[in-house]
Amino acid sequence: MMERKVRGRGMAASWYGIARTATIDRAGAWAEIDDGGTGKIVTGVTEIGEGILTLLAQVAAEEMGVKPEDITIGDNDTARSPEAAHAGATRQTYMIGNSVALACRDARAKLDKELADHWDVDADTIEAFDGEIWSKDSNLKMSMEEAVDICKKRGVVPVGSGSFTAHGTGLDPVDGSGSPWQAYVFGTQVAEVEVDTVTGEVQVLGIWAAHDVGRAINPRGVEGQIEGGVVQGLGQALMEDYQLEDGHTKTHGFAKYILPTSLDIPEINTVIVEDRDPKSPLGAKGIGEPALVPTAPAIMNAIYDAVGVRITSLPATPEKVLAALEAKSAAGQLEAAE
Amino acid sequence: MSEQTPTDLQLEFQINGRNMKRRAKPHQRLLDFIRDDLALTGAKEGCGAGECGTCSVFVDGKLVKSCLMPVAKANGTKIETIEGLTGWGGDLTPVQKAFHKTGASQCGYCIPGMVMAATSALRENPKADIEEIKERLGGNICRCTGYTKIFEAVEMARDVLSGEASATVLEADGPGKSYIGNNVRRLDAPSKVSGRLRYAGDMVMPGMLHMQVLRSPHAHALIKSIDTSAAENLPGVACVITSDDVPGEDGFGVFVHDQPIMARGRVRYVGEAIAAVTADDVLTAAHAVSLIKVEYEPVAAVFDAEEAMQNGAPVVHDYAPDNIVKHIPIRKGDLEQGFAEADLVVEQTYETQAVEHAYLEPEAGIAYVDHDDVVTVVSPSQNITHHRHMLAKIIDRPINKVRFIMSPVGGGFGGKEDMIYQGMLALAAMKTGAPVRLVYTREESIISTAKRHPARITYKMGLKNDGRITAVSFRMICDGGAYGLSTEGVMRKAAILSCGPYNVPNLEIDVYGVYTHNTPSGAFRTFGAMQSQFATESHMDICAEKLGLDPFEIRRINMMHDGAVTHTQQTLGSVSMGRVLDAAEKACRWDTGPVGMRGQERSDLGGDDTRPPCTLGARFRKTGDDDRQEVA
Numbered sequence: 001m002m003e004r005k006v007r008g009r010g011m012a013a014s015w016y017g018i019a020r021t022a023t024i025d026r027a028g029a030w031a032e033i034d035d036g037g038t039g040k041i042v043t044g045v046t047e048i049g050e051g052i053l054t055l056l057a058q059v060a061a062e063e064m065g066v067k068p069e070d071i072t073i074g075d076n077d078t079a080r081s082p083e084a085a086h087a088g089a090t091r092q093t094y095m096i097g098n099s100v101a102l103a104c105r106d107a108r109a110k111l112d113k114e115l116a117d118h119w120d121v122d123a124d125t126i127e128a129f130d131g132e133i134w135s136k137d138s139n140l141k142m143s144m145e146e147a148v149d150i151c152k153k154r155g156v157v158p159v160g161s162g163s164f165t166a167h168g169t170g171l172d173p174v175d176g177s178g179s180p181w182q183a184y185v186f187g188t189q190v191a192e193v194e195v196d197t198v199t200g201e202v203q204v205l206g207i208w209a210a211h212d213v214g215r216a217i218n219p220r221g222v223e224g225q226i227e228g229g230v231v232q233g234l235g236q237a238l239m240e241d242y243q244l245e246d247g248h249t250k251t252h253g254f255a256k257y258i259l260p261t262s263l264d265i266p267e268i269n270t271v272i273v274e275d276r277d278p279k280s281p282l283g284a285k286g287i288g289e290p291a292l293v294p295t296a297p298a299i300m301n302a303i304y305d306a307v308g309v310r311i312t313s314l315p316a317t318p319e320k321v322l323a324a325l326e327a328k329s330a331a332g333q334l335e336a337a338e
Numbered sequence: 339m340s341e342q343t344p345t346d347l348q349l350e351f352q353i354n355g356r357n358m359k360r361r362a363k364p365h366q367r368l369l370d371f372i373r374d375d376l377a378l379t380g381a382k383e384g385c386g387a388g389e390c391g392t393c394s395v396f397v398d399g400k401l402v403k404s405c406l407m408p409v410a411k412a413n414g415t416k417i418e419t420i421e422g423l424t425g426w427g428g429d430l431t432p433v434q435k436a437f438h439k440t441g442a443s444q445c446g447y448c449i450p451g452m453v454m455a456a457t458s459a460l461r462e463n464p465k466a467d468i469e470e471i472k473e474r475l476g477g478n479i480c481r482c483t484g485y486t487k488i489f490e491a492v493e494m495a496r497d498v499l500s501g502e503a504s505a506t507v508l509e510a511d512g513p514g515k516s517y518i519g520n521n522v523r524r525l526d527a528p529s530k531v532s533g534r535l536r537y538a539g540d541m542v543m544p545g546m547l548h549m550q551v552l553r554s555p556h557a558h559a560l561i562k563s564i565d566t567s568a569a570e571n572l573p574g575v576a577c578v579i580t581s582d583d584v585p586g587e588d589g590f591g592v593f594v595h596d597q598p599i600m601a602r603g604r605v606r607y608v609g610e611a612i613a614a615v616t617a618d619d620v621l622t623a624a625h626a627v628s629l630i631k632v633e634y635e636p637v638a639a640v641f642d643a644e645e646a647m648q649n650g651a652p653v654v655h656d657y658a659p660d661n662i663v664k665h666i667p668i669r670k671g672d673l674e675q676g677f678a679e680a681d682l683v684v685e686q687t688y689e690t691q692a693v694e695h696a697y698l699e700p701e702a703g704i705a706y707v708d709h710d711d712v713v714t715v716v717s718p719s720q721n722i723t724h725h726r727h728m729l730a731k732i733i734d735r736p737i738n739k740v741r742f743i744m745s746p747v748g749g750g751f752g753g754k755e756d757m758i759y760q761g762m763l764a765l766a767a768m769k770t771g772a773p774v775r776l777v778y779t780r781e782e783s784i785i786s787t788a789k790r791h792p793a794r795i796t797y798k799m800g801l802k803n804d805g806r807i808t809a810v811s812f813r814m815i816c817d818g819g820a821y822g823l824s825t826e827g828v829m830r831k832a833a834i835l836s837c838g839p840y841n842v843p844n845l846e847i848d849v850y851g852v853y854t855h856n857t858p859s860g861a862f863r864t865f866g867a868m869q870s871q872f873a874t875e876s877h878m879d880i881c882a883e884k885l886g887l888d889p890f891e892i893r894r895i896n897m898m899h900d901g902a903v904t905h906t907q908q909t910l911g912s913v914s915m916g917r918v919l920d921a922a923e924k925a926c927r928w929d930t931g932p933v934g935m936r937g938q939e940r941s942d943l944g945g946d947d948t949r950p951p952c953t954l955g956a957r958f959r960k961t962g963d964d965d966r967q968e969v970a
Binding site: 003005006007008009010011012013014015016017021022044046047048049050051053054057058059061062067068069071075076077078079083084085086087088089129130171173174175176177178179180184185186187188189190192194203205206208209210211212215216217218219220221223224226227228229230231232233235236240241242243244246247248249251252253254255257259260261262263265266267268269271273275278282288289290292293294296297298300301302304305306307308310312313314315 | 718876944
């Protein structure tokens, strides 16, 4: 006799391509090292929640040598900013992050040239970080604010632009051959579940998620993307189900369309793996979509480990799990009778 | 706001510490009143049915969903909104600072409500443990964060407020040696945790009109006539638009432009837009929508993708008589030989369901024609670049006379990549010369916008006894619904990634996206890859059991290594598959063993890195009781 509540574990692996598929992807950005030692970035991107604005501010701060909170990012506006195309396809860090890095390097080169001339040193000796700029192996050092002021008094506004390209190729229409992406990521998740054999309810108690992101620009942000992806995957695995009857929606509100809430959330243990991308300035890849891919199969494999039923049709609702348990039990009795 | 009438309510109340005397309409909910009349837009409408908590406020100190409370009931009460926690420009509260520190806000749309619920939890019980915190946040839905960072924030705030932790934990980490790899706090978090950030539905413009949309009650019908005269004559109505108002090439979509701005002679799914009314206020617009008379002739419809592929099935679009939006084939090696070499062949079918994006921010936007005659649309669009191209053709204007501005997106997940409603807004702004705003209800959002493609997958895998895959035949049929949207791209990504990160020497992959008269399917986080890899990863475990292998082992036997050649014959550089397998296995303390029903025998269950299961009943506890007695 089986215990009423049984636990089990399952795992699943995954892979994913970064940026647009089977085509050339591109993004542009403008940068200015601004008065007061601040920075200005204009690019066709707006936050959809993933943290891209913060990430771009980190990249710009690093490349310009200022503080992230001193970066201003212009609005995403087709009439006021360069094209960075769409917010999706796990392309924001890769495409726009790299175009911003290139734009900032362009602006910094102009600032460094003027400062090198002012200090009478080689431009490649100049380094900057966190609002200060200096010439290596010398005592020449000043604030970024002062450096911008000097640059402008010499008649130069330190502005730059960047365009980043990811080279994908289309698929052959007959055999599908082609190189759809230049960067790939890989991931593995493990799920631990508890199945109530009386109600059929499945609770996910733990998730271990190991994902290659190339390079984590903001590790906490990466965790947030993985946690959010896992919970969307959990929702699809166990409860979410948009239902139609002759084309009419039966699930037209959140009372009928069930979403994960705070009591459904497993302990999510994230492991960030960094296999840097060799084809881009930052080495970062992405995580927005890939985080969701292995969650549902890991949970189904864990249900099988716990109670020996294989759910092949999502979601694994309590009704479906119970029906599968009953079918298994009936088959077992039949086998015993033979 | 419409003019004063004798039925107006006279209200006296206190809001955010300020006494007020105001008139209100009897039909208004507290949420409408604080947002529309008081311009306090921190409280959001996420569902209008008390199910999501984005509209949470305090009324006489109790957490209330303001979408459920008639404004009349607020008379004589003390109301506190998210704006009242700090006051404009005031210091963030410890709860808000903790949300900032832990990264608990992503899109931010649920966050004002979540901050109110968290504040309520700690006011009710300053010593609430994690289980009680989770229970008290149970009425607030977040679609982005997975809640984990929110829990962390509430526990951090609790410890700071009780003095168990120093307030310095709320402050930023230092710069270290680099800002790359640094947990810089989100720059947009203060605007989100305070409710100050304005999403499209929070924006107002002088002279702004409001739009409501007439939608199809039929899955497939011919439109014989549309009579808009009664609607147009209703006082307060500025204009009614139909497909007749489209001046250019009417059609949008990510890969094929098969969807008109509003139905053109035929409706293809329930909820498809047919006409839109623009009026002084939402109620007048909604009334006018009910006055539009449409004569339909229902015709045969098809609701199943495989049936739609059969000869003689009703045709959804004339250009695609076989109802196939896109077929992606991938071939590699010799399938027959691959199966002939196999010691074991395993077949199984899999199904995945349609899934709703359920971003907490329903679709919303404002359009206007500016002083330079530029048609401008402000909306939470995930792809303004492409929307600009399409709209320029649709309204027949030069591309620099069309301007798209992306407003903060309250959750997208791919669902806001399509130009579903922006065209209607642009047409109405052009026709009226006034700014026009449209805000979807939750129901409207669910029934009329794209879903994750439901998929049926037929899988056949051949393996050697040592676990090596010799061949895979993979056939996936996806219901694309009534319009193309992103279906072609979704099929392509599903196909390319279908067989997973494994070496498969011989394979045949066929992925089909098919038109039906269901709600259209479109882009949704993973773009088809979760559906196809769900099948692969389930199948790997089924095969592992038959071969007596551990699930990690069968994957290691088959995984791609550096320099692997993919299913589409691309040669990869560095492949981190082995590293992520090792990392996950180690992190979870995996108990190695063959796949099977061995859960009860496992040694790795119930560690500190799991949560306790939920039990029935609430977990609220009395404050200050040493023995922590259950009260409910």
